[in-house]
Amino acid sequence: MGLLSLGTPLDWHDSKKYNEHVRDNGITQLINIFKQHAQSRNNDKYLWGDEVEYMLVTIDDKNQWARLTIDKDYILDDLNDPEKSLSKSLDNNVLFHPEYGRFMIEATPAKPYDGDSLDDYVYVEQNMIKRRDISQSELPDNIRPITLTTFPRMGCGIFTSPAAKPIGPASQSLFLPDEIINRHVRFPTLTANIRKRRSCKVAINLPLYPDRYTKLLDDSIPKDRDLFLSDKEPFIGASKPGHVYMDSMGFGMGSSCLQITMQGKNIEEARYLYDSLAPITPIMLSLSAAAPIFKGFLVNQDVRWNVVSGSVDDRTFIERDIKPYPEYNLFGGLNVDQNSKLSSKHRVTNEFGDWSGLFTKEGKPIQKVPKSRYDSIDAYLADVNYSTNYFKDKFNDISPPINQKIYNRLIDEKSKLFDSHLAKHFAHLFIRDPLVIFSERVNQNNELENDHFENIQSTNWQTLRFKPPALYEPNTDLSNTPGWRVEFRPMEIQLTDFENAAYSNFISLLSKSIIKFQPNFYIPISKIEENMETAHKVDSVIKEQFWFKSLDQWNLDSGDFIGYDLSWFDRFLNAGNDELEVGEVYVNGYSLNGAIINKEQRTQLNGSVSMSTSSTASSSISSSGQTSPINRVSTSRKTIAATADIDDGGIDQRYTINEIINGTDKFPGLIRLIIKLIATDLVPKSQTHHCESQELAKSLIRIKHYLILISNRASGKIPTIANWLRSKVLKSELYHEDSKVSEQLNYKLVKDSLAVTDLSDERLVREVLGEIVTDYLLNNNSV
Template sequence: MGLLSLGTPLDWHESKKYNEHVRHNGITQLINIFKQHFNRSNDQFLWGDEVEYMMIDIDPINKTAKLSIDKDYILNDLNDSDKSLSKSINNNILFHPEYGRYMLEGTPLKPYNGNCIDEYVYVEKNMKLRRLISTQELPKHIKPLTITTFPRMGCEFFTSPPAKPIGPASQSLFLPDEIINRHARFPTLTANIRKRKGHKVGINLPLYPDKFTKLLDDSIPKDRQLFKSDKEPWLGASKPGHIYMDSMGFGMGSSCLQITMQCSDINEARYLYDSLAPITPIMLSLSAAAPIFKGFLVNQDVRWNVVSGAVDDRTFIEKSQEPYPNFKLFGGLDVNKNEILKNNNYDLNEFGDIKNVYSNDGKPIQRIPKSRYDSIDNYLSDFKYDTNYFKDEYNDLNAPINKKVYDRLSKEFPQYFDKYLSNHFAHLFIRDPLVIYSERINQDNELSNDHFENIQSTNWQTLRFKPPGLYRQEENISFKPGWRVEFRPMEVQLTDFENAAYSNFISLLSKAILKFKPNFYIPISKIEINMKLAHNVNSIINEKFWFKSFEDWNLDNDEFIGYDFSWFDRFLNLGNDLLNNDNEVYLKGYSSSYSSTTNLSQMNGINGSISKKNCSNKTIEKINDIDDYGMDQRYTIDDIINGSKDNKFPGLIKLIIKLIAIDLIPNQKHCQDEKLELNLIKLRYYLLLISKRAKGEIPTIANWLRLKTINNPNYKHDSKVSEIINYDLITDCDKLTDLKDRKSVESLFGNVITDYLYSEQYFNTF
């Protein structure tokens, strides 16, 4: 999570004097990166994943489950050459710190080779080793679980050992500072967001309505007077009908699954970034795993808006909000304007600047529509790539930019920064640095990119365009990381099988996008709508999402006929392709007389376990079949993932299966290798998991947890998750993690995938 430099982080009131220094030198470092790497090409498709774990203390005697906040020493042990580092290195894994003291982040030591089918299957083994090694470092009652949110974070005594919410860094009414990672960056980051903002973050989630739900957050203490901020919920920060959260930890203390892919060159990376943008809300919905916050069932399924609110450092004026009584409109900013601008009565210029209002370092005060943790605001454009699908009207959010940065990049270095790249970085650089180390104020801009990363890495968006680093001239940069794209919206899943499946899906889809070059561009504003839809309860089956009309993907559907799940059967089994023209059958999938309307669930013996609802939930706007231009439509996630019901377009899974068939396996008619057979079967079940969730045939984790809660005998239909219910949920998650209990596994995966997970075919892949 961001830079973990060694040094002394400055308090906001001291660090803000260096904001412009960091921005100016950060852009200088960016320019030097482009000078060194702009013409770099032919890099290999490499990729990696990041999985975040929570250490949970499970006590079967007292029937409690709590976040363990005193076992963070294992991070030091696993990175200490005199202790357990060799155990990590020898197993090709690394562990990293995260925001929470109870959290671990595990990654592969070396990236995966995206051109080798064995590497895709190896991912799950690597994930299992991470969990095994971290488990070995912990007491038996402490479990590293991959849950997105801890259900009772912020309730009384949710940590082990107990800690009280009286810390000065967060000033939270609910979260003790003891949950924050001990590295100085993290409490400083927490405090500086609050100090810049001029008040605490305020997150409000709608309560899930049940029979006896009180539409009031009764967990807010009324009489605490430790800090001035204690009265904020009573001044408007807390909303009726919602649960209220007031600290960075509620968001950054949740867990996610992130994937990074290296592209051949900068232009390929730009096209991949743009192509994945419309996929981000789809995968947020497909990975939904967070229906419970602060001991309440909430009326949404994901964490995204919680993390967005948790690091929202915007002042009242930047949000166009009236301040609380006796709070500052400009928060912790020093400005050249003393009078109060009432009722948001001010003018904006075309760049989002409030006219004639500047901070003391000369930067305009701006109207900023979104948190620094949110969905992307601009495409990068593919006009230098051989697709050239992009149109200027797709960037329709009119996001604010740093005009000084834009002019410097576009006018002084147009050979590197066209208007789209200039706009991208100028938008990121509207933000202030949040943590500055006193020892790193002055840097060698030819060798260091810390100032650039200070801004880049604290724009936590659904996608991150990642330039290479800076290196000495004598170094061989061809072996250093190149132009990369990070895919960030997904929630972490409970099992290594699921996390490997989602990781494979994104990496294989990315490779398929680069292979087949579809056109996925839709206006950014429609992606915004989709992000809101993805938050809704059971959005997979209740909502329709804006997506490029199937007819306009610039792909020929006939070229994908046969590359459904039956392709695996035909390749793995003799006799399934012996029709009149078996050469055509094998290469194209089916003979011309074959009807491709075979139902996927029939082909795989699947019986749907969740009934699909009619998509009539008009939560954002009225559902239209076709937009004004006829280029975008509303589709179910099933349509997007599995293809249209009329078989006029393949869907994303067929793109992946064809990629596997023509790029990743030997050129042979039938599988003649046992290892390859096992690998293909595993990939088939990874894709089947995604397919079945998209169809609504198996639940998301969010749906599974919600139903577990509602059906718990201790649940009182009041939307509250008690300590005993929390214990039951966590123990069920633990059983699932290690596939200990077949009944629990079946409740999440259904019979077909469960049979595979308990088969020799599955275990023989490790």
């Protein structure tokens, strides 16, 4: 959840006078980080890790209700207490961390995974199972750690156990009590300071799912409360007709997600990986969709992202460039002269996003800020110093606001460690104010501490996070410390440990494949923005198309990936039909007239590689979940290099997620990149032909089924969690075609979700995971 410091947090009105101090010293700390690490780290291992967030839910089977548990957060202290249960965590290589909600816990591996070890990709699921088991062991049987992205009835009447009323001063929410907020002083202060900086509550409006008896107004908004001045906001412009209205940070930061962090060997590799994953972020948001219900309403979208974005949106009216509510201050809680007004001469912004002639008392320009501090990235880091060198300036096409003072400082830095792209990246992050400052941490040692930098860095919650190392004492062995990392943040949490392991492995293996094969995924940032909006739509994974690099412009030879479909696993694991008279095995490709096809022979043939029986790969996945063998092999031309002068219309096209993940006639698909990586880099060299190790075979079969899950979700053969939950509501006898989820229906959804998590109801498991994965899991439940 970000930087957790001990001390006395300052109220917004006391802390804002230190904003420039934090920014100035934070950048000094960043410069020192670059001086210590940018050139000295050139061969860090590919290590990675995941973060899983759980909700603690109390279940009352007698009265048929399920509610968020807000009085068992002591287990976090116990699981981190050496005198209590810390040894239980460490003995299982698990660590538990606080999250925004008092009902939430976050769990990670205690040590990162080795990205070069095939065993560690299987161990991920084992570790996730341990996390759930350990947390459950600290709880009564009727309280379960659940991996739902959103709790369906958060904000509806009594939805917590024990019950609490929404009368708290931190959030001033009409729906959420402050008792749901983590007890650490950072969290209620963060909640209150966002509201005070903004000078009004956050306002989140989601379109209602239209049904026969759906009302056009959110009738859950209380009309007669007069506790805070903000109680009037939904009636003076904060709420929208036809939408579900939410007014608190908890609605977003109280949702759960799955995040993956990978370490590059050096800063340049990490920059290229960051850029390459940027177009993947909306694809994986759509593919992991799991949030169709908010505040007891079915909504007309499938994911949480814009809810979390809105929940921490601290921008004032002028920063959002909108008219304030009646009698509200245009400048909100900014540190400005009380007489400041916006005149016609100020209605112009410069190239940095600054309003003309408007400044805070500290001299910082007041800016037009198009996005919340929780949103998609605004610019690539550029691979200009990496071997690929695909980046072109035209790809950064949305001109986000930057802090000119900080940009100039980084560019003018004598060490010359910051090129314009890196300088703009950090200068954009540092347009934000620090939201929580601890009085004891105002003054820091910039040579050894980096809390001021992290104060800004960790409260820019974007789809990707570029994570520099920390500062260390001189003569520290840096090889044993975290290096340059990329955090992948858009994915929604899934119901089972198997699914979460599958998605985690997919991103980590894809990242390693990107580093190895060096595809060119660059498209304009504006098209990624458009894809993020598309990803929110109902069933976008199968109904929508997404902008992506034209599948024949990846700078890959699709012929190099022949045979690396899902059937590779069977050919590698099963000796027999693949064996030739000379004793060789063609596990890595397909034969032509009884001979192995090599690259030279391919280039002499005409036509194109047929990787499926249709223009998309949907028919190439057989009923067994394996891609059908290629039955026609011919020339696979090298895709046009990124340096070629091609019109953007030929480079970027719209594709289904199925095409991007599973491939087309022209392109191997992301899964084939992963499978070739496994075959060529992760399988032990001693087993280059058929697998002779039972343990290796067991691991590969598990990984194969992870990829089958991803493949079948992409093709629509199995539903997303969002589709499944929506279907459960629409088909339930407890649903009244009014877009509302009652407490009894909420109980049923939670119980069904747990049955899937526990693999205890075969029918429900098949609905979510499909026939192939379910059959495998029920017969191979142990990892």
